[in-house]
Each structure stands twice: as structure tokens, then as C-alpha cells.
Amino acid sequence: MSVIRIKQWAAPIDARKATILDAALDAGVPYPHGCRSGECGACKCRLLAGQVKSYGYSPDALSKRECAAGLILACRSRPVGDIEIAWLDDAAPSPQHAIQTLDATVIGREQATHDITRLHLEAAGQPLTFSAGQYAELGFGGLPTRPYSMANIPGNGPLEFHIRQLQGGLVSNYVANELCVGDPVKIEGPYGSAQLRENAARPMLLVAGGSGLAPIKSILLAALALPWRGAIHLYHGVRDARDLYDVGLLSELASRHRFRFVPVLSAPATATSPHHGFV
Template identity: 45%
Template sequence: MDILVQPLNRLIQAEPGANLLTVLQAAQVPMSYSCMAGRCGTCRCRVRAGEPRGTVDDEAAEVLACQTYLTEACTVEIPEPDEVVVHPARIVKATVVAIEALTHDIRRLLLRPAKPIAYSPGQYVQLQFSPAHARPYSMAGLCDDALLEFHVRQVPGGRVSGYIASDLRVGDAVKVSGPLGSAYLRRQHRGPMLCVAGGTGLAPVLSILRGALALGMRNPMHLYLGVRSPRDVYGLDALQALQRQHAGLSVQVVAASGGDGQGLRAGLVTEALAQDHGDLAGWRAYLCGSAPMVEAATRLVRHKGIAPAHIHADAFYPQGG
């Protein structure tokens, strides 16, 4: 059967029942992948015609190539062939180096991996602290760093975050699995970048900004950090250090319960963004934080002209805290 791959407009042959990712790899079509088990989302692509078995998002007609099997001729659209990343997922043992308070309910967790783990800025991993305590967390640094940095908000009644705050100790072993996620830095983009972070969504955004500057990207960069109240603000020192490296980085901190007279804006982060910007066509958006915030920001930036394929979102869904 024929498989048409867009935007390459390339026709390749496949046997009925073949795995889509395997077919693409055999034809040397550039395609991102990681875990090969349907967890990481890295190999997500869109079905433009036909109905291969394995659809994960009916509304968007998206599939995970590693979990999709070909049953008829079809057309698939792969994401940005010039932005392929391949970081084979692995499991690495790490040791807790530090657990530090960033705010009244956010902890900075530092781990020293026994072996390096490769990832792209903006990706995340699964951390397992015990057989009963495991959860995904985003890295705040770069894969060349000696330590892995995570920002953990303690959720009231949260099983995993409560364990980290109360029971985890320096020297404890942690299992790190990954990397996961497709909201990673697009290195080839030369236009403006918009980063919207809610709470600990600042962690992957910091990774993205640090990665962009490490690569020498000089794009205009606009960060909107939304918090519940002034006491929830953290990371300003790190952001100011990044601003000293790149004059084109602007930072807006927005508190839902009101500003504090020290540079914070009052309201919702989406309200501030709507006030500040008109047409955003040609921009890239990186949206990280709670699912309601990410969904609202996605609707807004699409309305302002950012193409859906250029919106890279990492929504944090409740998983028992």
C-alpha cells in the first residue's frame, strides 16, 4: 500500500499491518522518537487521509507512530523534519543531592544521575522514589549539567509531593526514566518566541530559555509567568541572569490575586498576554503549567495567529500530587 508523507510529499510502500514508525525509519524518513512504547508523545504525527489503527486524538486526527499500524493507504503529516530529536529512552539511577525550599510550597530537587541522560530542553522524565511514589517532572536545566534539577509544588494531600517534602532524604536513590515529551525547544526557528509558564511550569521554560541561549539563538523571547499570589513567585534571580545574557528577553510576572507594587502585574497571565500583543503570526509558543492555563493560553495564541503546529504545550495534569 502507498503511504504519502507530508510535508516531504514522499510516497513510500508499506505492507498491511506494518508499524508506522518502523516503516518511516526503514524509508529513512526523519522522525523524532524516544520511548517506543506510546508514553512519551515524541513521535506524534497527523493523519490527513485514511484511517490507520492507533489514533490517540480523534479530534486532531493525531497518532503516535510507534503505536500505529497501517491497514490501508493513507497520508500522514510528520512534524518538522528539520527539527528531529532522537533521545532513546533509558532508565538511570540517581542520588538525591539537595532538597531546597523555593517558596512556601515549592521545593527544588537536585539529583546526581549515575550515567548521563540525554534530553532536549523542555522535556521531562518519570521519577520513581519508591514502588508507590512515582510521577513525571520537567527538568529545569540542560543535559550537560552535572545535576538534574526539578521544581516540585507540594499539593495538599498529594501523595508524591508530600513524600518528597516529608520523607525524601539526601542520599536516597531515585529511578529516572525518560526523556518524555514533545514540547521541546525548536532550534531552527529564528522568529519571536513566546513562553507562558504557570507556577512550576517555569522549570521546563527555564530549560528552553537556557537551551536557546546556549545555542546562540538571538530570537526575541517573551516570557509570561503566572502565579496565584506574590508569595508564589520564584526564580527571578535566574531570569534576571538570563536577561543579562540576552537583551531581547522580556519577563512579565502576573499574580492572579494582585500585584505587590514591585513589578508584578495583577490578573491572569492570559489577560496580560492579550493586552500586550496583537498578531502573533510567525511566532513559536511554549506553554507549560496546569491544564486549564495551558488550554486557555492555547486558545488565545491560536486566535492571535500562531499556527497549531507551532504551539508546543506541556500541560500538568493531576496524578495524585
């Protein structure tokens, strides 16, 4: 059985024919990661010894030059025999939550915009434990799971998700057109290292595009619930005014907590916003 040794982690890990990232997460290692699909590069690490078999990934996540220098993506690499790796020095591990598999029920749904559905889910039994900014894999109606970020503050309340309907999207069209209140949903998570560092209390720049507001909203609400001392700036980029949502809530919070909220339109139908550009 292949063994994975990580420079920043004392105990060796059983590879069990999984990717480096999956094996590490299953072993409770707070391994830095994001998308788990070879798109973001957050799990980039250095192969110190041994060999791996790599699978398809975006060149934006790992360039040819980085690959030649011995860097690999933990989420797209399986060990071939024993290996030793080190995550990059600037990829500090985040607080780690155990991966949970939960049954949940849709307790609310509404149209946030013309193409974004806001879902509220209630988990049966124990709540999903996560840090603000993380995501979970959701399974609807026996369809393949998809990753969606939690938009609510971590705690015991309902889970909130923002799901944008995509042209030809199997799951997003099911959510938009068929999912009903009372339907069951499978939840697995949490995943992701892009999360609020609660002990940082530094100035914070939050940038979101479209339904990407979900994890940013969670981070914002969690920060505002703390004695956060740093300045906060939030930019939400969409195409047109009809694509904006939660403007009332965010504007009210900005006024009450004195942070800056800036909606930005990239292709407005009319000149209704002073802030134009691409976010």
C-alpha cells in the same frame, strides 16, 4: 504480529501489543509527542488504513469532529491488525534521544516556594541525554512514576526538577515531606517534543505557569548559551508574589542578555506588581 507503517518513516514497526506511540519510540522513530497520557494532542495523527482500539483521552486533545475525520492519538491507540498512519504535516519530528533508564541519587533539595520543592539529582554512570524542554518519568520510594521536566541546561551536571506539592498528591507529598538527600530515584526518559530547536534562532515567546517554569528555564538557559539572534520574551504566571521563584536569577539574566522577563500575578494579596492577569 501487527505491523505499524508510518507515512513519514520508511521502515515498518512491530506493534508488539503496545500503543502506537510507545512502539514507535521504542523503535527509534522521532515521533512527535508530549504528555503520553491523552491530554495534549501533540501525537495526533491520521489513520490511513486498518483499525485501532482507543483508550480514554481528553476531548481537548481530540475532538469528536477530528475523530470522525479519521484522526487518532498515537499515545492512546493500540493497533488491531496491521495499520498505516501519518502524523500531521505541522507536527515536525524533533531530535530523538534514546530512552534511558537510570539510577540516581538526591544530592540536593530546597524549597523554591511554599509549595514547590527544587530537587537536584545525580545519575549513576552515564548522564541523561535530553534536549531542553523535555521531561522524564521519576520514581520515588517504590511509588508510581510521575512526569517532571528537567530545569537545567542539557549536559553532564546534576539534573534539576521543580515539584509542586498537590493536595492529596501521593508522589508530590512524598517528595515534600519524606524524600531526603541521599535517597535513590529511578529516571526514565527523555520524553516530549516541546523542546528548543537550536537551529531556529527566531524570536521566542516563553510562557510558564507555576512549576511549569522548569522546562521553560531549561529552554531559556540553552538558548542563551547559543548565539541566539532572535528576541526572547518570558512570562511567568502565578497567583501571588509568594508563588514566584528564581526571580533574582531570571532578572539578572534578562539584564545581562537583554531579553524581557515579566512575572504576572493573577490573584495578588497586595498591589505589589504592575503586571496582573491570568497566564
